[in-house]
Amino acid sequence: MSVRVSIYQLFVRHFSNTREQQVVDGTIEQNGCGKFAEITEKALREIQSMGFTHIWFTGVLEQASSTCYPGIEADEAVLMKGKAGSPYAIRDYFDVCADYAVDPENRIEEFSDLLDRCHELGIKTLIDFVPNHVARSYHSDIQPDLNFGESDDVGRFFAWNNNFFYLAGDGVMELPGGEFSGEGAGRVTGNNAATWQPSLSDWYETVKLNYGHDYTTGRDTHCLPEAEAHLDEVPDTWVKMDAILSYWQELGVDGFRCDMAHMVPMEFWAWVIRRARLRDSHCYFMAEAYDGDPAKLTHENVLESLLKQGFDTVYDGDSYELVKEVVEHGRGVTELDALLWAPDRLNRMLRYAENHDEVRLASRHHWRGQGASLGKVVMAFLTGVGPSPYMLYNGQEVGECGDGVEGFAGDDGRSSIFDYGHLPRLAKWVNEWHYDGGKLAVEEHALRAWYVEWCQLLQEPAFARGGVYGLNSANMENSTYRAGGEAIAQSVYAFVRHDRESDEAFLVVLNFSEAACGDEIEVWLPEGLGVWMDAELAPRVLLGGLEGYGVAVVQLTL
Known part of the structure; x- marks a missing residue:
């Protein structure tokens, strides 16, 4: 096979924290914190059994924090976002967060x-690599x-050889x-704000790193060293970043999720990825990047450019946003067809329905407030239409909603990355570190069971490497192919995944409406599908009714 x-995003602070009583803006003593040691073999086996090949341990590096430990002072409150602090305000690239250790002085060994x-x-x-900025208190x-x-x-x-930009x-x-x-007071913020008065929306707790290019002069970075340059031929920041990656590779980390990769020169990525792969040819590089960000440092499409520099995968934020618009603004689901004709998006872009930056699918503030069941159809589309890598955020599989005020982040539909807290539904699955779902409600059990089944299905050859054929255009006149009286273009989406090597094929039908489809649905299979698959097919497939936000999967007989 x-x-x-497939990547499971595990935010260590939240994952194993079962402290039920939570205080808004509370301390670690009040609200608790997940630990490395609590991520047991049982927990890992449960994640692996879903089909996940990689775990991204989010927020591992030592960050600015209001909590002190022997030999580690607390940061000044003015430099903090939340009591726990942002995991992207790195205070020491060569250390891990002491919050996550049973014995803080033994934290590296526990990790x-x-x-x-x-x-x-x-x-x-995988762990985070945050190349664009560090905490103001970095040491x-x-x-x-x-x-x-x-x-x-x-x-x-x-x-050229400075590490920072100075006001x-x-x-x-x-x-x-x-x-x-x-x-470090007079330094540019991580989001390029060259001011002594950064705003609340600025990354004021961080300072921007300098890679030998003055970002105020534009995006032309072609004068920077090439990928084969020696250590004595590159800017000092490059040398230090290479040493950081080398340190974690030697400790046993297999790859890196690279934060805001588009804000760093492309030449650096080509150079540092080459060096990392000389140490480990399989070192995995995943980029968070957004082509629409004016701070990007390339004139090209930044997603394509990062793939050319050697990244294995890059965030597919555009696909995520399109699906969110279809759900929230009632755009026709046939618009999703646009994603079927972009090879890199199907094959190499990282698909996700949630991550720590995005809102929870079950939030009452977002996704039309439809609840956790909506997540099934969103996840099934984003991960089902192509063989590209995909990611699931811890808690998504049990319907975490992210609602309520935890502290600095407010009530924004996200699970706060700035505050000490826990994930109420995930904690019920953790069940005092039995990792058996012993406290989950019936509907939460059912949702997790669906995610397990779906993620396992994605490792079948048709989904892991096969092609995709969209069926909506062939069903525009199909009167059974609608939900709640809505026309096809507003509700139901179908596609076939087929792998030629194994000759395995699946039909997937998704209902993007909260209304159920009829008692029976016919999906018409056009002649062109048979030609594409080089197979003889029945002209139609008959399904039973499809519930609101339902997902139906049928293995085709060839």
Whole structure:
């Protein structure tokens, strides 16, 4: 069987935290925190049994935090977003977050043990690589010789070998939470805000790293070194970033989810990915990137450019947004056909229905407030129409809604990454670390069972490597092919996945309406489908009724 890359996003802070009583903006003592040691072999086996090949351990690196430990001081409150802090405000690239260790002084060893548990089961491991910015308080205790900025010419906004960008003069940074005049005050924020008064919407808790290109001059980075350049031929930031990746590879990490990869020069990616793969030829690189961001550092389509630099996969934010618009704004589902004719989107782009940046499918504030059952049809489309890698965010499989105020993040339909908290529904599946779903409600059990079945199906040859054939255009006049009286273009979407090598084929029918379809649905199979599959097919397939937000899968007899 061809193995399809499938990634389970596991946010360590949330995953195994079962503390039921939660305090808004609470401390770690009040609200609890997940631990490396609690991600047991049983937990890993349960994730693997769904068909997942990789686990992305989110938020592992030491971050700015209001919690102190022996040898680790708490950050100033003015530099923080939430009590726990942003996992993307990295304070030490060579260390892990002490919150996640049973014995904080033994935190690296506890993380290494977790990697060993994964590898013993054959699970590949990913962690975050955050190349665009660091916390204002960045200082490595593990590798102080590789600290950023210590040899910078701070009198210049930009210098090729500087690690940071510097604001003119000696001022006081007026942050949303108050004034800050400590070391690193006069530096550009992570989102390119060159100001002494960043706003609440700016990444004010972080400072931007310099890769030898002045971002204020535009996107032309062609003068930067080429992929084969030696260490003494590249900017200092490149050297330090390569050392960071090497450190984690040596510890046993199999790959990296690269944060906001489009804000870093493409030349750097070609260089650093080449070096990482000289150390491990299978090192996996996944990019978070958005072509529509004006901060991107390429004139080309950034998604295509990152794939050319060596990334294995890149976030498919456009497909996610299109499906969300279809659901929220009533656009016809036939518009989804556009995704079938983009080879890179089908074969290489990372598909997801949730992640830590996006809203929960079950949130009452989003996705028309339709609840967790809607997630099935969204997930089935995004992951079903092509063989590309896909990702599931912990809690999605049991219908986490992300609603309610946890602290800094407010009530935004997301599970807060800034605050100490837990995932109420996932905690019921964790069930005091039995990982057996012992506390789940009936409907939560059923939802998770569907996700298990669907994710296992995605490893079948037809879904793991096969082609796709859309059927909506052939069913425009089909009177049985509608939900709640709506026309086909508004409700039902169908496609066939077929693998020539195994001659395996599946018909998938999705109901994007909350209304059920009729007692029987006929799906017409056009002659062109038979030609495409080189097979003789019946002219139609008869299905029973399809519930609201229902997913039907039929294996075709060839």
